[in-house]
Amino acid sequence: MTDFSDRxxxxxxxxxxxxxxxxxxDAINLGIGQPDFPTPKHARQAAIDAIEDGRADAYTxxxxxxxxxxxxxxxxxxxQGIDLHPDDVIATAGGSEALHIAMEAHxxxxxxxxxxxxxxxxYDALTKLAGGTPVPIALRDDLTLDPAAVEAAITExxxxxxxxxxxxxxxxxxPPEDIREFARIADEHDVLCISDEVYxxxxxxxxxxxxxxxxxxxxxxxxxxxxxxxxxxGWRLGWVYGSSRRVERMVRVHQYAQxxxxxxxxxxxxxxxxxxxxxxxxxxxxxxxxxxxxVEGLRDIGLSVPTPTGAFYCMPEVPEGFVDECLExxxxxxxGEAFGANGAGYARLSYATDEDSLREALDVMGDAYDAVx
Numbered sequence: 291m292t293d294f295s296d297r298x299x300x301x302x303x304x305x306x307x308x309x310x311x312x313x314x315x316d317a318i319n320l321g322i323g324q325p326d327f328p329t330p331k332h333a334r335q336a337a338i339d340a341i342e343d344g345r346a347d348a349y350t351x352x353x354x355x356x357x358x359x360x361x362x363x364x365x366x367x368x369x370q371g372i373d374l375h376p377d378d379v380i381a382t383a384g385g386s387e388a389l390h391i392a393m394e395a396h397x398x399x400x401x402x403x404x405x406x407x408x409x410x411x412x413y414d415a416l417t418k419l420a421g422g423t424p425v426p427i428a429l430r431d432d433l434t435l436d437p438a439a440v441e442a443a444i445t446e447x448x449x450x451x452x453x454x455x456x457x458x459x460x461x462x463x464x465p466p467e468d469i470r471e472f473a474r475i476a477d478e479h480d481v482l483c484i485s486d487e488v489y490x491x492x493x494x495x496x497x498x499x500x501x502x503x504x505x506x507x508x509x510x511x512x513x514x515x516x517x518x519x520x521x522x523x524g525w526r527l528g529w530v531y532g533s534s535r536r537v538e539r540m541v542r543v544h545q546y547a548q549x550x551x552x553x554x555x556x557x558x559x560x561x562x563x564x565x566x567x568x569x570x571x572x573x574x575x576x577x578x579x580x581x582x583x584x585v586e587g588l589r590d591i592g593l594s595v596p597t598p599t600g601a602f603y604c605m606p607e608v609p610e611g612f613v614d615e616c617l618e619x620x621x622x623x624x625x626g627e628a629f630g631a632n633g634a635g636y637a638r639l640s641y642a643t644d645e646d647s648l649r650e651a652l653d654v655m656g657d658a659y660d661a662v663x
Contacts, residue, residue: 301415318651321622325521336561337554346553354381361563379531381551385515388530395539397422404451407630433460437471450482456489459638461598463496473504488515489601508533520562527555580641587652602642615658
């Protein structure tokens with residue numbers, strides 16, 4: 291009788307999804323990181339036009355439509371000064387697939403992958419599905435990843451380490467000097483740095499920088515996505531880029547797992563990248579206001595929470611029973627341990643929802659807090 295692979299037995303359903311599906315239909319959802327803005331109209335119209343005139347009917351190139359990859363390369367040259375050739379970009383089914391093929395192309399069974407803890411749930415699972423062993427690294431008190439801790443964890447079995455700034459679930463932005471250090475570590479130790487940059491545009495304080503800006507070798511691979519940049523989560527369009535030799539290996543995985551990203555989504559993402567960018571500033575300013583509402587409200591309740599400097603998450607320290615009390619009262623928050631052992635004693639809140647709902651949720655969380663302390 292056919293049983294299950296050891297790889298799949300090592301992972302489970304995301305704790306985020308478990309909490310979401312356990313809540314009622316009328317719950318205020320602070321558990322899912324999904325912007326509540328519409329996809330830009332010109333991006334939606336580009337997909338419609340491509341469907342109506344037949345351009346979206348067939349497979350695209352494995353790596354994606356060349357004009358989309360040109361737009362991605364131009365975006366990174368404009369924003370980060372990176373000389374990126376369109377052939378060194380792969381359009382993927384969201385940032386999730388980009389992470390997956392990066393892991394599959396670089397991690398052998400038994401290899402170690404250093405990941406932040408708490409960190410995005412996919413890092414641990416995708417490492418295991420590639421046959422690797424996750425090596426979690428505790429974050430600093432400000433919830434940023436310490437380059438010295440990463441460097442100290444490197445062994446002869448280390449294949450890669452993951453950097454995520456701005457961070458999920460923390461909302462923390464690594465300072466430029468740390469990002470430069472991550473590039474140095476990748477170069478000097480000949481270890482791959484996988485830089486997850488899907489929240490690149492959502493920075494309130496500090497400065498976004500990428501390790502690939504500072505790397506002297508090709509030991510950095512960048513994952514990004516239209517999902518959070520342009521409120522296109524349902525379109526499932528991301529990308530990964532790096533050196534030609536790394537992209538060639540990643541496309542070997544991509545061609546069999548996906549063939550190509552959805553054609554209509556590719557046309558929509560190209561329009562989002564090349565069209566008006568007003569939505570980016572609008573979303574960032576809205577998230578900044580929401581952050582301030584949530585942080586002030588949580589502190590008024592009595593919770594300790596570092597001020598997020600990017601993304602749209604915060605991680606307050608919470609008493610035992612707080613998350614369950616919130617769920618019972620109709621507010622979805624995610625227990626910190628869903629993001630790693632060092633997340634115990636925290637909860638992750640997404641403030642990617644409207645201000646009235648946030649204020650209502652804070653009132654409920656106040657009652658939940660009073661019930662457990």
